[in-house]
Amino acid sequence: MLMADQVGVVLASASAARQNLLRSAGLKFDVLPSNVDEVAVRDALGDIDPVDIAEVLARAKAEDVARRVDARIVIGADQILALGDGVFSKPADMAEARAQLLSLKGRRHQLHSAVVIVRDDLVSWVHVDTVDVTMRDYSAEFVGRYLSAAGDQALSSVGCYQLEGPGVQLIEKVAGDYFTVLGLPLLPLLAELRQMNVLES
Amino acid sequence: MLMADQVGVVLASASAARQNLLRSAGLKFDVLPSNVDEVAVRDALGDIDPVDIAEVLARAKAEDVARRVDARIVIGADQILALGDGVFSKPADMAEARAQLLSLKGRRHQLHSAVVIVRDDLVSWVHVDTVDVTMRDYSAEFVGRYLSAAGDQALSSVGCYQLEGPGVQLIEKVAGDYFTVLGLPLLPLLAELRQMNVLES
Numbered sequence: 001m002l003m004a005d006q007v008g009v010v011l012a013s014a015s016a017a018r019q020n021l022l023r024s025a026g027l028k029f030d031v032l033p034s035n036v037d038e039v040a041v042r043d044a045l046g047d048i049d050p051v052d053i054a055e056v057l058a059r060a061k062a063e064d065v066a067r068r069v070d071a072r073i074v075i076g077a078d079q080i081l082a083l084g085d086g087v088f089s090k091p092a093d094m095a096e097a098r099a100q101l102l103s104l105k106g107r108r109h110q111l112h113s114a115v116v117i118v119r120d121d122l123v124s125w126v127h128v129d130t131v132d133v134t135m136r137d138y139s140a141e142f143v144g145r146y147l148s149a150a151g152d153q154a155l156s157s158v159g160c161y162q163l164e165g166p167g168v169q170l171i172e173k174v175a176g177d178y179f180t181v182l183g184l185p186l187l188p189l190l191a192e193l194r195q196m197n198v199l200e201s
Numbered sequence: 202m203l204m205a206d207q208v209g210v211v212l213a214s215a216s217a218a219r220q221n222l223l224r225s226a227g228l229k230f231d232v233l234p235s236n237v238d239e240v241a242v243r244d245a246l247g248d249i250d251p252v253d254i255a256e257v258l259a260r261a262k263a264e265d266v267a268r269r270v271d272a273r274i275v276i277g278a279d280q281i282l283a284l285g286d287g288v289f290s291k292p293a294d295m296a297e298a299r300a301q302l303l304s305l306k307g308r309r310h311q312l313h314s315a316v317v318i319v320r321d322d323l324v325s326w327v328h329v330d331t332v333d334v335t336m337r338d339y340s341a342e343f344v345g346r347y348l349s350a351a352g353d354q355a356l357s358s359v360g361c362y363q364l365e366g367p368g369v370q371l372i373e374k375v376a377g378d379y380f381t382v383l384g385l386p387l388l389p390l391l392a393e394l395r396q397m398n399v400l401e402s
Contacts, residue, residue, distance in 0.1 A: 026350070026367035136392075142401055149227065166227035169391060169400065178379030190370060191337075199370065200343055 009198060012065035012076040017162065018184045022075075025190060027199070032069055034061035034076070039089065050082040054114035055128050062118040073198060074118040079183040081158040083109040088158050097160040098143055101170065104159065106137040111159070113180045115189050117196075125192050129185040131176025133159075138170055146170065157183070210399060213266035213277040218363065219385045223276075226391060228400070233270055235262035235277070240290065251283040255315035256329050263319040274399060275319040280384040282359040284310040289359050298361040299344055302371065305360065307338040312360070314381045316390050318397075326393050330386040332377025334360075339371055347371065358384070 011022060014033035022029060041060055045053055055078075062076025081088040083104060091097040110130055117125040138146075146166065147154055154160045154167070161167030163174070163181050179186035193199045212223060215234035223230060242261055246254055256279075263277025282289040284305060292298040311331055318326040339347075347367065348355055355361045355368070362368030364375070364382050380387035394400045 024366055025369045136402075138402060145401065165225055168226045168387065171388060172392075173388065174378070177375070186369065187372060187374065191373075200346065201337075201339060 008071040009073045009075065010065060010069050010071040012061045012074055015077070015183055016156070017164070017182045018077055021179060021182060021184050021186055025186060027190075027193070029075070030069075030071070032065050034064040036060045036064050038078075042087075042089075050080045050087050050110070051112045051114075051128055051130065053087065054078045054080040054112040055116070055126060058114035058116040059123055059126070062116045062123070066118040066121050072120060073196070075189070076116045076118065077184050078114050079158060080112045081109055082112065083107065090158050091155050091160055093155070094147055097147055097154050100158075100160050101135075101138075101143045101146075102140065104135045105143075106135060108132055108134040109159070111181055111183075113183050113185055115185055117189075117192060119196065124196075127185055127188045127192070129177055129180040129188070131174060131180045133171060133181065134173040134175075135170055136172040142169075209272040210274045210276065211266060211270050211272040213262045213275055216278070216384055217357070218365070218383045219278055222380060222383060222385050222387055226387060228391075228394070230276070231270075231272070233266050235265040237261045237265050239279075243288075243290075251281045251288050251311070252313045252315075252329055252331065254288065255279045255281040255313040256317070256327060259315035259317040260324055260327070263317045264324065267319040267322050273321060274397070276390070277317045277319065278385050279315050280359060281313045282310055283313065284308065291359050292356050292361055294356070295348055298348055298355050301359075301361050302336075302339075302344045302347070303341065305336045306344075307336060309333055309335040310360070312382055312384075314384050314386055316386055318390075318393060320397065325397075328386055328389045328393070330378055330381040330389070332375060332381045334372060334382065335374040335376075336371055337373040343371075 009029040011029050011031050012034045057078035058076045062074045066074040091100055110132055112130050114128040116123055149166055161170045194201045210230040212230050212232050213235045239258055258279035259277045263275045267275040292301055311333055313331050315329040317324055350367055362371045395402045
């Protein structure tokens, strides 16, 4: 219900936050993470605008998965964190997570979230949204306590915080869309899925 | 962790959304809904600004619960939906929910969310935030399908939609804070709890 029957939708993302958002919204889909080597793609892109990195990676992931499954619709997504001139990757371990959180503290950064739909093997829709997040001036001790509370969960996203968990205690201010912070501009995506008659209207 | 020990915090709200927000954020608290007769308070207030209705009700709930428990801190909250000159109450049944959703369709409304802290039996902090929500031009059939899918859950909030559930399919646009839509301006509340040393910083 709320969704047209027999439309094969695949989400090309291993992100639990993205899966939860779409599932809670009432979309039915399968999950198949892409095999794209994100670090290699980024390195190959060189010094381009972070917005474009997010879009290229979202496209690459959706196209990769579309080649591997027989689905009418594949959704790909990517999120890039930009601080000043730098771009952050997901932390590899707790030491890197700690370093990222200390770099972000007391400052404003940007999250660029791209979402792409591949329909019948062609990219049919692309949307990128940006949100400004300001971290509060937390103490180094707080970072330590936060990371031991959050555990490996903190390594699951660039920036090491989840707005939907205790990571919200690191945040001073969010200017922009909540879903974009979570890594998926949900409202434009749902609107496009209605246009495509995947969702009822 | 992330929270100072031995501070008794009570949330004066039966709202599952508010409890989830605070729990996910890492706050520890007990729940005791107030006995305030919201309809009677509203009627007594007469024709005042919806922002003030939200604040008065949040205060009344927190003060009522503070009188009944031995807690250092009581958090009260209220949310008012305003459409044009009118103010909506929670729907009593599915017929009313349907009527509300049909009134809201294709239009922009305001959600005013107030949160209050009562500390040692005195109101020590008040915050009210407003967000604009635009509903899409959904069909009457869609409303029927949505309400049968959402069930009694749709009756749990004014406006009959939950942004964190399939209700997001009713939404065109949200301009403002996500947490305010859910009925609790979370970031300002957490900031105040840090000021009060209830949360670590």
